[in-house]
Amino acid sequence: MATSPSPNPPALPAWRALFKRMDWRMLAAPILVVLILMMLVVPLPTFVLDMLFTFNIVLSLIIMLVTLYLTRPLDFAAFPTALLFTTLLRLSLNVAASRVILLHGQNGEGAAGAVIESFGKFVVGGNYAVGIIVFAILVVINFVVITKGAGRIAEVSARFTLDAMPGKQMAIDADLNAGLIDQEEARKRRADVAQEADFYGAMDGASKFVRGDAVAAILILFINLIGGLIIGVFMHGLGLGEAAQNYTLLSIGDALVSQIPALVISMAAGIVISNVSTGQDVGRQLVSQLFNQPRVLAITAGILGLVGLVPGMPHLAFLGAAAVLGGVLWWQLKKQKQTAALARAAPEVAAPAEPEEVSWEQIEPVDTLSLDVGYRLIPLVDRNQGGELLGRIRGVRKKFAQEMGFLVASVHIRDNLELRPGGYRIALKGVDVGSGEIFPDLLMAINPGQVMGDLQGTPTKDPAFGLPAVWINREQRDRAQALGYTVVDPSTVLATHLHHLLQTHAADLLGREEVEGLLTHLSKRSPKLVEDLVPKLITADRLRKVLQNLLTEGVPIRDMRTIAEVLAEHAAQVNDTDELTARVRLALGAFIVQSLSPNGQELSAAVLDGQLEQILLSSLRADPQQASVEPGLAQRLMDKARDLMQRMEAQGATGVLLVSAPLRQFLARLLARSAPRLRVLSYAEIPDQKQVKVTATLGA
Numbered sequence: 195m196a197t198s199p200s201p202n203p204p205a206l207p208a209w210r211a212l213f214k215r216m217d218w219r220m221l222a223a224p225i226l227v228v229l230i231l232m233m234l235v236v237p238l239p240t241f242v243l244d245m246l247f248t249f250n251i252v253l254s255l256i257i258m259l260v261t262l263y264l265t266r267p268l269d270f271a272a273f274p275t276a277l278l279f280t281t282l283l284r285l286s287l288n289v290a291a292s293r294v295i296l297l298h299g300q301n302g303e304g305a306a307g308a309v310i311e312s313f314g315k316f317v318v319g320g321n322y323a324v325g326i327i328v329f330a331i332l333v334v335i336n337f338v339v340i341t342k343g344a345g346r347i348a349e350v351s352a353r354f355t356l357d358a359m360p361g362k363q364m365a366i367d368a369d370l371n372a373g374l375i376d377q378e379e380a381r382k383r384r385a386d387v388a389q390e391a392d393f394y395g396a397m398d399g400a401s402k403f404v405r406g407d408a409v410a411a412i413l414i415l416f417i418n419l420i421g422g423l424i425i426g427v428f429m430h431g432l433g434l435g436e437a438a439q440n441y442t443l444l445s446i447g448d449a450l451v452s453q454i455p456a457l458v459i460s461m462a463a464g465i466v467i468s469n470v471s472t473g474q475d476v477g478r479q480l481v482s483q484l485f486n487q488p489r490v491l492a493i494t495a496g497i498l499g500l501v502g503l504v505p506g507m508p509h510l511a512f513l514g515a516a517a518v519l520g521g522v523l524w525w526q527l528k529k530q531k532q533t534a535a536l537a538r539a540a541p542e543v544a545a546p547a548e549p550e551e552v553s554w555e556q557i558e559p560v561d562t563l564s565l566d567v568g569y570r571l572i573p574l575v576d577r578n579q580g581g582e583l584l585g586r587i588r589g590v591r592k593k594f595a596q597e598m599g600f601l602v603a604s605v606h607i608r609d610n611l612e613l614r615p616g617g618y619r620i621a622l623k624g625v626d627v628g629s630g631e632i633f634p635d636l637l638m639a640i641n642p643g644q645v646m647g648d649l650q651g652t653p654t655k656d657p658a659f660g661l662p663a664v665w666i667n668r669e670q671r672d673r674a675q676a677l678g679y680t681v682v683d684p685s686t687v688l689a690t691h692l693h694h695l696l697q698t699h700a701a702d703l704l705g706r707e708e709v710e711g712l713l714t715h716l717s718k719r720s721p722k723l724v725e726d727l728v729p730k731l732i733t734a735d736r737l738r739k740v741l742q743n744l745l746t747e748g749v750p751i752r753d754m755r756t757i758a759e760v761l762a763e764h765a766a767q768v769n770d771t772d773e774l775t776a777r778v779r780l781a782l783g784a785f786i787v788q789s790l791s792p793n794g795q796e797l798s799a800a801v802l803d804g805q806l807e808q809i810l811l812s813s814l815r816a817d818p819q820q821a822s823v824e825p826g827l828a829q830r831l832m833d834k835a836r837d838l839m840q841r842m843e844a845q846g847a848t849g850v851l852l853v854s855a856p857l858r859q860f861l862a863r864l865l866a867r868s869a870p871r872l873r874v875l876s877y878a879e880i881p882d883q884k885q886v887k888v889t890a891t892l893g894a
Contacts, residue, residue: 223279226279226283229246229283229286230279230282230283230286231286233246233286233287233289233290234286234289234290237290237293237294237297238290238294240294240307240308241307243287243290243291243294243307243309243310244307244308244309246287246290247287247291247307247309247310247451248309250280250283250284250287250452250455251451251454251455253280253283253455254280254455254456254458254459254462255458257273257276257280257458257459257462258458258459258461258462258465260462261273261462261465261466262465264465264466267393267466267467268386268389268390268393270466271389271393273393273397273400273462273463273466274393274396274397274399274400275396277400277403277404277459277463278400278403280455280459281403281404281406281407281456281459284407284452284455284456285407285410287452288410288411288414288448288452291307291310291448291451291452292414292417292418292448294307295310295418295422295441295444295445295448296418296421296422296425300425300426300430300432300437300440309447309451310444310447310448310451311444311447312447313446313447313448313450313451325442325443325446325447325449325450326442326446328450329415329446329449329450329453332450332453332454332457333408333411333412333453335457336404336408336453336456336457336460337405337408337409340457340460340461340463340464341401341404341405341408341460341463342405343464344401344404344460344463344464344467344468345398345401345402345404345405347464347467347468348394348397348398348400348401348467349398349401354672354673354676358671358672358673358675358676359387359391360675360676360678362387362675363384363387364642364675364680365675365680365681365682366380366383366384366387367380368680368682368686368690369682369686374586374589374590374686374689374690375589397463397466397467400463401463401467404456404459404460404463407456408456411449411452411453411456414448414449415445415446415448415449418441418444418445418448418449419441419442419445422437422440422441422442422444422445423437423438423441425441426440426441485522485526486526488523488526488527488530491519491522491523491526492523494519495516495519495520495523496516498512498513498515498516498519499512499513499516502516560623560624561603561606561621561623561624562602562603562622562623562703562705563602563603563604563605563606563620563621563622563703564605564606564607564608564620564621564624565587565605565606565607565608565618565619565620565621565692566607566608566609566610566613566618566619566621567607567608567609567610567613567617567618568609568610568611568613568614568615568616568617568618569609569611569615570615570616570634571583571615571616571617571618571632571634571684572609573634574634574684574685574688575607581685582683582685583607583685583688583689584607586685586686586688586689587605587607587689587692589689590689590692590693590696591604591605591696593693594693594696594697594700596752597697597750597752598697598700598745598750598751598752599712599750599751599752599753599754600704600708600711600712600751601708601711602696602703602708603703603707605692614631616631616632616633616634617629617630617631618630618631618632618688620691620692620695622695622699622702622703623702627695627698627699628657628691628692628695629657630657630687630688630691632684632687632688633652633665633684634684635668636651636652636665636666636667636668636684637665637666637667637668637670637671637674637681637682637683637684638654638656638663638664638665638666638681638682638683638684638687639651639663639664639665639666639670639674639679639680639681640656640661640662640663640679640680640681640682641661641662641663641664641679642661642678642679642680643661644678645677645678645679646677646678647677649664649666649670649673649674649677649679650666650670651664651665651666651667651670652664652665656687656690657687657691658687658690658691658693658694659694664679666681697748698870700745700746701742701743701745701746704738704741704742704745705738706734706735706738709734709737709738709741710734712741712751712754713728713734715754716754716755716758719755720755720758723755723758723759723762724758726762727758727761727762727765731761731762731765731766732761732765736765736771736774737761739771740757740761740771740774740775740778741757743771743772743775744757744775744778744779744782746866747862747866747873747874748873749779749782749786750785750789753782753785756778756781756782756785757778757781757782759781760777760778760781761774761778764777772859775859776855776858776859779876779879780878780879783878783879783880783881784881784884786873786875786879787875787879787880787881787884790848790850790873791848791884796884796885796886796887797850797880797884797885797886797887798842798845798847798848798850798887798889799850799851799852799875799886799887799888799889800838800842800849800850800851800852800888800889800890800891800892801851801852801853801888801890801891801892802851802852802853802857802891802892802893803891803892803893805893806831806892806893807853807854807857809823809827810823810857810860810861811854811856811857814856814857814860828864831864831865831892832864832865832867832868832869833868834892834893835851835865835868835869835872835892836868836869838851838869838872838890838892839869839871839872841890842889842890843871845889847889848871848873849869849871849872849873850872850873850875851865851872851873851874851875851892852875852876852877852880852886852888853874853875853876853877854876854877855876855877855878857876858874858875858876858879861874862874
C-alpha cells in the first residue's frame with residue numbers, strides 16, 4: 195500500500211544544523227593552534243612536512259602582499275596576532291623537521307622531504323659550507339637590520355601614540371561640542387584612537403617574536419648539526435664525512451626553508467609599522483613621491499650618463515639606465531605641458547551684446563548670512579578638491595537649530611579678491627560681524643590654559659574665543675596633543691568661529707520668515723494653540739519681538755509650546771512686550787536654570803549687595819519707564835560685573851547673578867556689553883527644589 199509523502203521535510207540532525215550555521219572563519223584559529231601543537235608532539239610523514247612548509251611559505255607571501263596594499267596600518271589590525279601565529283608555526287615546523295632529520299638522516303639527503311632537499315641542493319648548490327654562509331647572511335639581515343629597525347619604530351610609535359591620546363580625545367570632544375560631528379561619529383573616532391593605541395602597543399611586543407625566532411633558528415641549526423653528527427657516527431655507524439654531508443645539508447635546508455618565510459614576515463612587519471597614513475598604498479606612495487620631481491630625474495640621468503662615458507665603466511648598464519630615466523623625464527614633462535595647456539584654454543568669448551535695460555532683477559538682495567574667502571581658501575569650499583567646509587557649515591547650522599530652536603538661513607559663500615589669500619569675512623545682512631585668517635596647509639594648536647610646553651610656529655589667537663594659539667605644521671600634531679594643546683584643522687577653526695557668531699547674533703537672525711517657520715512647525719503638533727494665538731491674541735511682529743528678547747539673553751526658544759501657552763494666557767491683558775517676555779521667562783525658569791547647572795548640580799550664583807540693590811530699586815521707583823543711575827556708579831558696576839564673570843568662569847562655573855524681579859531686565863541690559871556671558875536671573879525664576887549656592891556679592 196503506497197503512502198503519501200510527508201508535507202514537512204525531515205529535520206536535520208543537530209550536529210549538521212550547527213555546522214551549517216557556523217562560519218568557517220571561526221575555526222581558522224583553533225585549527226591552526228591544534229596543528230601547531232600536533233607538530234610539536236606527533237611525528238609527521240615527509241609528504242605532510244612538504245605540504246606544511248609550502249603552506250608556511252604561501253602564508254608569509256600573502257601577509258607581505260596584504261601589507262603592501264594597506265592605506266593605513268589599522269586596516270590590518272590583526273597583524274600582531276598573525277605575527278605570533280606565523281612564528282609559532284615556523285618553530286613547530288622546525289621541531290617536526292628536526293625530529294625527522296635526527297631519526298632518518300642516515301638515509302640520505304631526501305630523508306626529510308622534497309622541500310628541505312630542494313633547499314639544501316638547489317638554493318646552496320649542495321655545498322653545506324655555502325649553505326651555512328647564506329643562512330648566516332639571512333639571519334644578519336633579518337635580525338640586525340629589519341627586525342631591529344622595525345622594533346625601534348614600533349617602540350617609538352607606541353610611546354607617542356599613548357602620549358597623544360588625551361589630546362586626540364580633546365579634539366574629538368571639541369568637534370562634538372562645535373556640532374561638526376554627531377555622537378555616532380565621535381564614538382567611532384574614540385574607538386579608532388583606542389584601537390590605534392592597542393595596535394602600536396601590540397606591535398611593540400610582537401616585534402620581539404621575530405627577534406626570538408631568529409635566535410631560535412640559530413640554536414636549532416647547531417643542535418641539528420651536532421646532534422646529527424653524534425647520531426650518524428655513533429648510532430648508525432656512518433663515516434664522519436658522510437654524516438657531516440647528510441646531516442649538514444638537511445639541517446641547512448631546514449634552516450633556509452624556515453628562515454626565508456621569517457625574512458618575508460619581518461619585511462611585512464617593517465612595512466606595516468613604517469607606513470604613514472596618506473590614503474595611498476605603499477606602491478603608489480613610492481612611485482608618486484620618488485618619480486614626481488623632473489629636476490631629480492634630470493640630475494640623476496645626467497650623472498649616470500657621465501659615469502657611463504668614463505673609460506672602463508660598464509657603458510651599457512649606465513647609459514641604458516640614463517636612457518630609461520630620460521624617457522620617464524620626457525613623459526612627465528609632456529604630461530605637465532598638456533595639463534598646463536588645458537588649464538590655459540578658455541572658452542571662446544561671445545560677441546558683445548547690446549546692453550540690457552536696467553531692471554529690478556539686476557538689484558541683488560542682501561544675504562542674511564554670507565562668507566567671503568580669499569583665493570587660498572577656495573579648495574576648502576570646493577568638493578571636487580576634497581573641501582570639507584561645506585559639510586562643516588551644514589553641521590553648524592544643524593547644531594545651532596538643535597540648540598536655539600530655529601533654523602537660520604543658508605550661508606552664501608563666495609570668493610573675494612580684496613581679502614588676503616587666507617583671509618575670510620562673515621557678514622550678517624551685509625554687515626561684517628567677524629573676520630580672521632587661516633592657513634589651509636597648517637593646523638591650529640589652541641592653548642586651553644594647561645599646556646606642558648611651547649610649540650614652534652606662528653603665534654595667533656583663536657578667532658572664536660580669543661584663546662592663545664599657534665599655527666603649526668601637520669607633522670607636529672602628535673607632539674602638540676601630547677603637550678596638552680587642542681589641535682584643529684583650518685575648516686574646524688572657521689566653522690567654530692561661525693557657530694560662535696550665530697549664537698552671539700541669534701536675535702538678529704530671527705526674522706519674519708523664521709517666525710512663520712516656527713509657527714508652521716508648532717501647528718503640526720498643536721494646531722488649535724497656534725490658531726487661537728496668532729493673530730487673534732498677538733501679532734506675528736510682537737511675537738517675534740518677544741522671541742528676540744529671549745534670544746538676546748541667551749535663552750533658547752526650543753520649547754515653543756510653553757512660550758505659546760504663556761503668551762495665549764497673558765497677551766490680551768499685558769501690552770508691554772518686555773513684561774510679556776518676563777512672564778515667559780518665569781514659565782521657562784526650570785529650563786533656563788537647567789542649562790546653567792546640568793546634571794542636577796547646585797546652582798552657583800552671585801547676589802547684589804544690599805545697599806546697591808536699594809539704590810537701584812529707588813531709581814526704578816522714581817521713573818519706571820526711564821530707569822537710570824549716576825554714570826560713575828554705572829561704570830563701576832559694569833567693571834565689577836566683568837571681574838565677577840571672569841572669576842566665576844576661572845572656577846569652572848557659569849557666571850550667574852541673582853537679583854530681585856524688578857531689577858532683572860534693567861541689569862541684564864546694563865551689563866550686556868561689559869559682561870556678555872553673565873546671566874542675570876530673578877529669584878522668581880529659580881525652581882523651588884533647586885539648591886542655590888551664593889559664591890560672591892556684587893557691589894559698586
